[in-house]
């Protein structure tokens with residue numbers, strides 16, 4: 001089998017892993033993973049990756065996230081978008097640079113986009129090396145606390161938490177929209193209500209067949225009901241997001 005084919009096979013078959021065997025990951029393996037991240041397409045390399053190996057900090061981070069299975073991971077890396085270093089590089093080049101402007105949507109979008117591209121390269125590199133990964137959003141939701149814990153300067157925001165470890169489960173492949181819904185030709189085609197309903201019902205059923213919520217969160221609930229509750233615009237969520245928006249804006253992430 002050609003290298004291309006086997007890499008495609010690995011991409012098609014990757015799943016998020018939430019159960020890991022206790023094992024150490026040597027630092028040189030982590031270097032290989034991060035270096036793979038750095039090879040992703042990038043405009044300003046507006047990212048930083050923070051390995052949290054200090055026991056106290058790791059415990060604090062696990063508490064902020066409130067997700068049990070993080071503790072099984074051999075390594076946890078906080079993925080950050082980093083306009084701080086970009087700002088310093090631009091200052092060096094031209095003090096009257098775009099980041100000194102009140103609005104700089106292009107740089108903000110690029111920084112988040114290229115952080116994501118690098119993260120996906122890291123996920124695939126970990127797979128190639130035989131490790132499993134889970135990407136979690138808790139560090140973004142609790143950005144202010146995480147920023148304080150990791151002493152992030154202004155301009156650096158946590159985007160995701162990448163958990164890496166030896167796989168201790170082989171879950172089924174999780175649902176995706178059918179290709180013809182996400183792949184458009186020449187113009188945008190609106191999904192119709194039947195297609196939306198079909199996907200929601202079928203994917204929820206797949207998660208229920210896996211026993212997804214019980215397995216990972218100990219929740220006895222239909223996935224669809226969980227999803228309905230999760231996306232609800234509550235007063236609490238609105239307040240939390242308002243606070244998060246303020247923090248992101250203060251950090252220079254203004255769109």
Ligand SMILES: Cc1cc2nc3c(=O)[nH]c(=O)nc-3n(C[C@H](O)[C@H](O)[C@H](O)COP(=O)(O)O)c2cc1C
Pocket residue numbers: 014015016017134135136137138160173174175
């Ligand atoms: C930015 C981002 C944040 C995520 N955060 C979480 C999370 O906090 N908890 C979780 O269970 N899944 C989270 N996910 C989704 C999973 O990582 C996973 O991709 C999804 O359940 C689909 O499963 P699969 O990767 O096995 O196909 C996140 C995904 C992305 C892209």
